[in-house]
Amino acid sequence: MDNFIEELKVQIIDTLALEDITPEDIDPEAQLVGGDLGIDSIDVLELVMMVEKIYGVVIDSKELGAQVFTSLGALGAYIQQTRNAGGAIG
């Protein structure tokens, strides 16, 4: 799980062009949206595309997105859980 979280950090930094953020700056338990990283609702939608494309996990409603993107840890857990349950399309 730790390795997966580290991988996700890099994907998020790349996807959102967070040039002045390093993986160490992202606390897996901290609030992901509206927190210190400056991530907002459009960024979440960009991350939805990334998660679907790379991990085959679909987050197709704002309500689900609001739960999944509470923290990096929650996002990582949701992706792994969904993939293990065979619910992924990828």
Place this chain on the structure above:
Amino acid sequence: MADQRVFITGMGIISAMGNGVAETLQALQQAATGIRALTLFPCPVETLLPVGEVRGLATGDDGVPRTHQLASVAAREALGDAKHVPDMVIMGVTTGGMLATENYMKEGHRQPRFSYYHAAGSVADLVAQECGCRGPVLTVSTACSSGAVGIKLALEILRRGAVRRVLVGGADSLCRLTYYGFNSLQIVDRSGARPMDRDRHGMSVAEGAAMLLLTAADHPPAGALAEILGGGLTCDAHHPAAPHPEGRGAQEAMTAALEDAGLTPGAVDYINLHGTGTVENDLAEGFALKKVFENRLPPVSSVKGSFGHSLAAAGVIEAVVAALCIREGFMPANVGWRHQDEAIGFSPLVAPLHQPVQTVLSNSFGFGGNNAALVFAHPGFREAVKARPSARTLRVRAYACITGAGGTSATLARFFRGASCQGTLAADRLTDGLPPHAVRRMKRLARMALGLSTRVVSRAGRADPVSDVYFGTAWGALSETHDFLEKLYASNEFYTSPIDFVGSVHNAPAGQVAMRARARGANVAMTGGDASFEQALTAADYLAANGRHPVLVGGADEMHPVFSALFDPSVPMGDTPADGGGMLFLETAGDASPLTLRPGYFAPGGDVSESLQAALAYHGGPRTFNDRIGAVMVGIPAACREDCAPHLDDFWGRLGFKGPLIDYRRYFGEFASASAVAAVAAMALLERGAIPGALAGGEEWPLAGRGILLLGLGATITTMLAASS
């Protein structure tokens, strides 16, 4: 002199609800919906989204894109058998020839076949050509409020008596950019739009066109369908895509429109909502309505459950609806609505309501927090027009530019030495001084606009926020558009970039400027080839002179490695790839600077000699011209140089003009908004009081209190007069 009154004397419409006013009226009275599954283009995705698609439009094989065809159909109906050619054409357009460009890219072509029709501004050009209009042709591109903003601009131009008849409209065809783009924002309702409903899940993307023939008169002319009483434009300056959560800008736009119309909220009979069906929009609009109307809300409905959301066309489609309500004495149903949303707290009309309608308020809001509200009335409703303060001259307090040479000082230093400033400034230098996270979602054009605005605001040294932003761009955000489509096609139409979609609209750069400068007044993006900056200046001249200040007026275009050369025939003819832009900080205060920049002549090109003569006549003829103009800066797009040059030499020879002629694209490069850089350079030359020898062909040339004329040639002939009084 009292303002002229402005009447709708003709209208045309084509949409998912039918072709023509009669079919549309019938569909509205039946509370029908035109929203069905997409058929226009093939999609690999299994579930097709419901859209508002125009049925039965013959696809021509002449390469004229669908948006243009829709606009032509509506324009022909609006003009009907009218004997008079309109003096001016104003359109609201966002997608232009996007569908054709998408099809072309999908086929893997790279040749510049669609150069002309890709541009959002080319729709208005075609409409003007077809109806024989020889006057100004303007295009507003402020996403979903474009059509309504265009009507407000036409209203101000007609009120001032500048022209008698304006054909104003909005058009957009469905395309992949908007179909996939809105879906990527998760704001498309898979059951079709249910505006204001408790269970609403988003909008239905749509297409269509509507046109109004507007006539200025002291009294209602024969056949007048409605009077336009007023309009209000504001910007949330809050977020690139989401509305202000309490509907702050929407409330301010409605209040401004009612004030402009001279009406109290209690005098409004019916409100046509923006009501897209997205959770956020409808909630914010509901809050704004409650603030403006308190507990005296008149009947309201959104027609977007019937038409879908036809983006730039929506504001004009709904103006047609407003005129029909007034003419027929009915209010349309809010199709799709079933359950009241307690958070909104009121219900729209569930069925058409038949009763006389004297006044209608119509809302249109868009990306960038761009808000427009319009007030329409029965032609017999009002006795006379109220007097308004006369227009005040905007004065230039500060200016800034970006070219390949760098920022303002670097560019002007090179220019004054007669050296080239052509090139493309490194992306990280466009927004000097702003941290990376502040610009991380912005690509080249938005960075240029933001960089220009922070530079010009800093040079102006004013602490109070800016009110209005006027921004001209010929091609808009090419990087975002290109990257969106490339990503879409690379994934077999599965994945897109929501950030690129939001950034792809022509008004995204101006929206970023507004957020940074806290500019909550009008926020207007104009587009029309090499005269895009001139259009922005024209819009500011009419919309800002009676209103708040300070205002920013700018123009920029980016050099995109694939698209620029594909769309703009002058780009590949340049010495070196080049881009940039310029921006002015203007105010009407008494202690402002002596510098002014006013729009002048504006007409479609055609015969160069005739156009030059007409422009000369506009500026008072040969003697006045030679007395008042100390130097001319001329913009000749490379693709037109061969055609223009001989006429121009002959013209100057006969005029006997002795001052310097500065061929400014030779210094700034081949990009459409080079005239914005030239305008900034003209301001600096006026302050200097003389044209440097390196630009005057020898000795330094004193301006001796005379102005500088900026002459733009090509598809449109324009002048702007820079002066110091």
